[in-house]
Amino acid sequence: MTKKILLEKIDVPGIKNYEVYRREGGYRSVEKALTMKPEEIVEEVKKSGLRGRGGAGFPTGLKWSFIAKPEGIPRHLVVNADESEPGTFKDRYLMEFIPHYLIEGMIVSSFALGSNVSYIYIRGEYAWITDILDQAIAEARQQGWLGKNILGSGFDCEIYTQRGAGAYICGEETALLESLEGKRGNPRIKPPFPAVKGVWQRPTVVNNVETIAAVVPIINEGGEAYAKIGIGKSTGTKLISACGNINKPGVYEIDMTISVEEFIYSDEYCGGIPQGKRLKACIPGGSSVPILPANLLLTTAKGEKRLMNYESLSDGGFATGSMMGSGGFIVLDEDQCVVKHTYTLARFYRHESCGQCSPCREGTGWMEKILKKIETGKGEMKDIDLLWDIQRKIEGNTICPLGDAAAWPVAAAIRHFRDEFEWHVNNPELCLQQNYGLAHYAEDIRVPVA
């Protein structure tokens, strides 16, 4: 059983409110941090091995150490609460039920980075969560954790929320900054990186909600203690949002030593697949990471048990592995159609492409159309190769990673489920009535007993 850190107190009645949160030990990390030097905080975060929890997994301490400090120019911390990757709903859970955790982490991080005004950029649809955060900020301010000269330390800090308005692309950090400036969410060309020229051309660090929350236990217990949890370079705990065909969808905090099999089948987590159906496939880290068939999901190509962590999930590269990504864990049971599921993702990426780079703007539209054609029984064999060709031409050829994010799901679906695409082409009528299911390749899929 994972020792919970971020979600340890989530069930304490009233934990949303300041008094209860404080009584349970909240804001201790601020008291401690303000007696430290900012560099010491960065050092602790480096020692903790914390990696960005938004998807890219970049070491947080290192990111912080890149922030430029030109004389007389303010710096900013911006929290990325845009959470829009299909399958991902973990930050929402944290903000909705224990909002002070994020505020506490932000005060400490702002102090470490020298940000006197920090922002939470939250997806526009999370309107009620924005209200919850505003309320928490107001409480923190009233109690002297925000404002001027916090705890007599001489450090001033304000936090503001800003709602987006429905654009996946704004989860990309430079698009987010454009949006925060009141513009269309078109990603910027890097360099310059936000750490040098971010919002309003000022040095800026953009971090995911969960990343900033994790700074609280790191300061309270020390970076070394945090690094002891987990395994290898996957230190600490990770929030996983599990959905699709499972008995217990929801948000789980795991330490990254448990196996994928345990995560899916144990009652502590997903609780297996409804109606005793078999596992067909899974996208383990949000819609943009490669889908894996059950056998490769549970066991790596080397024959080892696959674990729920950065290294193990990506073991084998894209040929036989996937990625930890944002922790959006999507499970498909034996009756699901991979072509159709991939089609919905392609439609998503077409809808969300900002339109700046031609490969992505045009390519996502083509992929959607071709997938729809195949899915509705109108496809030809050559369409499958065309689809492969298009995704290859998008990947790596765009300003921001949305291009890759759109290409990968299509590539992986063809890589591992080509027979299912071909079946659609060969059975134009049948594919409208039934799914390809599991029958055709069940032999090589090891089905664990629940």
Place this chain on the structure above:
Amino acid sequence: MIVFSDQKLKEVKDIISHYPEGKQKSALLPVLHMAQEEFGGWLSVETMDYVAGLLQLEPIEVYEVASFYSMYNLKPVGKHLFEVCQTGPCMLNGSDDIIEYIKHKLNIQVGETTADGLFTLKTVECLGACGYAPMMQYGKTYREHLTKEKVDAIIEECKAKSN
């Protein structure tokens, strides 16, 4: 007349104060949300021009933003807007059936508004509620774990509100 109340103007001022001097353009997204809520659930050219004036922007700076983000409605919508998610995880849990059911119940297609102007149905992409699928956004809240019965209840609730 498209004019914010004094109370709302105070809110606008407050939002502008969150940003550095001269960067009031940053207030554009929040102010557009306010304007949409205040002025009939959508952004007419008149509304956008008003917002441009408030924030000292060129109208085009407002139009290009309003047309980029999917939450801004550039056409009038019904009194009650149902936005049903149709992306992968919701699809795995039956969002197709829910969309069909709403279409049938309200007798409209996706993107249309009922003749009495009460309901508009839209499909949207993942709203971050994948574990509570199928789901839709209605007003400021999410309605999750949708079933046909729940849809019926929501429609009744809306009708009651409009009476």
